[in-house]
Amino acid sequence: MTLASDTPAPDSLHPATLARVIDVHMREIGDSSTAIEGFGLFRREQPAPPCVCLVEPSIILVAQGEKRLWVGGEGYSYDPSRFLMTSLDLPANSEVLQASAERPCLGLVMKLDLRMLAELIAQGGLPPSRDRSDGAGVGIGQMSAALQVCFVRLLALLDEPEAIPVLAPLILREIHYRLLRGDQAARLRQITAVDGQGYRIAKAIDWLKLHYSQPLRVEELAARVQMSPPTFHHHFRQLTAMSPLQYQKWLRLTEARRLMLNEHLDAARSAFTVGYESPSQFSREYSRLFGAPPKRDIALLRGQAEGAGPTPACN
Secondary structure (H helix, E strand, O other): OOOHHHOOOHHHOOHHHHHHHHHHHOOOOEEEEOOOOOEEEEEEOOOEEEEEEEEOOEEEEEEEOEEEEEEOOEEEEEEOOEEEEEOOOEEEEEEEEEOOOOOOEEEEEEEOOHHHHHHHHHHOOOOOOOOOOOOOOEEEEEOOHHHHHHHHHHHHHHHOHHHHHHHHHHHHHHHHHHHHOOOOHHHHHHHHOOOOHHHHHHHHHHHHHHOOOOOOOHHHHHHHOOOOHHHHHHHHHHHHOOOHHHHHHHHHHHHHHHHHHHOOOOHHHHHHHOOOOOHHHHHHHHHHHHOOOHHHHHHHHHHHHHHHOOOOOOO
């Protein structure tokens, strides 16, 4: 196991190095948090079809294998040479493309600290972004040796837990700095600029996540983040591939699914809890999103859990 003090130089690193380190710490299939806040690992041992998930602002690396994230009908594939980055909370579908028991899909997830990004930008010293963001809240970046060595050093701290409070913040800051110097810098700057449209959309999403069960008036939400309704609607769809109403519907349906699965509420009660007035409308929209009516979908999920342990969360 490589320790922080003897981490190999960037030029000597190979993608397999990161995979070996993750393999040591992630032996079980599924997802696991670590002692480092906002930093987790995952392991998959077979391909899996797309599953519904909400991806927070984060960077997701696959050290071995391949995954794909679907956002608004567009697929973003990532592997050891390319990482996935999301700059705000995105409803999506995640699938595993390459994985086996012999060569599992191994990777890590690190939540982005938008405040840290804003501080680094404000301090100056960063080169101007060479590329313009395409406006979407998700992108694929090229993995660099310098970024890879940062993650190897971060993983090494898991073997030295007493050093985590002191050294982890320094390594995390370096990772954010290197992201701001990479090919996804424009996307990050877009979402952290306080006077920018991306920042305002992120604030609107924060409000929706807290008030998803309430009736949504798009004009009022646009005014709340100081945007005109047409501009708000345009940038919201550009960033999330959804309208505000579709985003709210997604939040309601996924929360209803959680209530039925974990809290054992029936479909009608779950529907009313998340803001639906019509159980039949809830059932139709639930079937459209998850591919089966509520009762059948929950029975299937529970059957999978009993047969193979907890269903892995999607990254």
